[in-house]
Amino acid sequence: FLLTQPHSVSESPGKTVIISCTRSSGSVVSNSVQWYQLRPGSAPTTVIFADNQRPAGVPDRFSGSVDGPSNSASLTISGLKTEDEADYFCQSYDTTNHAVFGTGTKVTVL
Amino acid sequence: QVQLQETGPGLVRPSETLSLTCSVSGGSMTSYYWNWIRHSPGKGLEWIGYVFSNGNTNYNPSLKSRVTISVDTSTNEFSLRLSSVTAADTAVYYCARDSLDGHFDSWGQGALVSVSS
Numbered sequence: 001f002l003l004t005q006p007h008s009v010s011e012s013p014g015k016t017v018i019i020s021c022t023r024s025s026g027s028v029v030s031n032s033v034q035w036y037q038l039r040p041g042s043a044p045t046t047v048i049f050a051d052n053q054r055p056a057g058v059p060d061r062f063s064g065s066v067d068g069p070s071n072s073a074s075l076t077i078s079g080l081k082t083e084d085e086a087d088y089f090c091q092s093y094d095t096t097n098h099a100v101f102g103t104g105t106k107v108t109v110l
Numbered sequence: 111q112v113q114l115q116e117t118g119p120g121l122v123r124p125s126e127t128l129s130l131t132c133s134v135s136g137g138s139m140t141s142y143y144w145n146w147i148r149h150s151p152g153k154g155l156e157w158i159g160y161v162f163s164n165g166n167t168n169y170n171p172s173l174k175s176r177v178t179i180s181v182d183t184s185t186n187e188f189s190l191r192l193s194s195v196t197a198a199d200t201a202v203y204y205c206a207r208d209s210l211d212g213h214f215d216s217w218g219q220g221a222l223v224s225v226s227s
Contacts, residue, residue, distance in 0.1 A: 034213040036155070043204060043220055044155070049213035089155050091213075097168055099145070110161035 003026040003090050003102035010108040015080050019105045021090035022072040029066055031093040033073040037105075038087040047088075048075060077107070085109045111139035114205050116221035122199075123227055130194040130221060132205030135186065139163050143208035144188045146179060149220070150201035159186055161210065195225045 002024040009063035011017045021033065035048040046055050048064035051073065061081075066073045073092075077084055118130035132144070146158040160167035161179040169177045173192070182186040192199060202220040211216035 032212050036214070038149070038155070042211060043217035044214070045217075046213050046215060050213055053211070055213075055215070089158075091155075099147075101155040101157060104154040 001094060003092060003100055005018075005088075005090060005102045005105045007103075008106040008108065011110055012110045013078055013080055013082060016076060016078045017080060017107060019075045019077075019088055019107070020072050021074065021102045024071070025091065026094070027068065028071045028073055028092070029068050030095075033064065033066055034091045035062075035064055036089045038089065040068060044089070044105060058076045080109055082109045102108075112207060112216045114150070114207065114216055114218035116203060116205050116218045118221055118223070120222055120224060122195050122223060122225050123219075124196055124225055128195050128199060128223055130190045130203055130205075130223070130227075132188050132190075132218060133178075133186065134188070134207075139181065139183045139186055139188075142210075144179075144181060145206045145208055145214065146190045147204045147206055147214070148201040149204065153201075156201075158190065158192075158203075181223055197225050199223070200225045 002021045032050045036044040037047050038044045047062045051066045053066040061079045063076045076088050089104045113135045115133045122128045140163045143160040143161040149155050161167050161177050161181045174191045178191040202222050204220045205215040205218045206214040
């Protein structure tokens, strides 16, 4: 299956951005969804795991959700800061435990 | 805090085999899944496969015919071999641990591998 994300989103500091991740086949609620932040020159870091859980140290400005009817997951970043400018990838699993990454979204803070 | 570090050649010739090793420090390899993931500008993040601490493996179907991942818990290392490489295999290669929470919680810094003659 594929996980499709918008190529890019832009917003001003202090505003909210929502990044969608749409699963092409199978149910998005069947397997956990994770979100990773990737900054240039750095390794990816987890901002959301298990659909809506934040690892220790990730601010509560980051939140995740899953919607069955639209078969999609979403990452919401509220109170946008310049440090949030990065690429974000969703990730889930198929029935044979293969990890699948989304197409990636570039977040620009204007 | 577990730390991971990739090592290997930065340049591989087309049709040859890419080999990378990931050294794990600060924690045990037992009962974890150890993964290889790559990132290229044109293809985003791509999961290559994993090896469990007991040696069981699982590979991305699109790469399965060319990939071998192995583990040596006595030296706290796991390795990637990708055969018959082409320019499309040029990427930053990361090793990563799959945590008990089901996400990649520890990553190496990444190793840029270019495929070129």
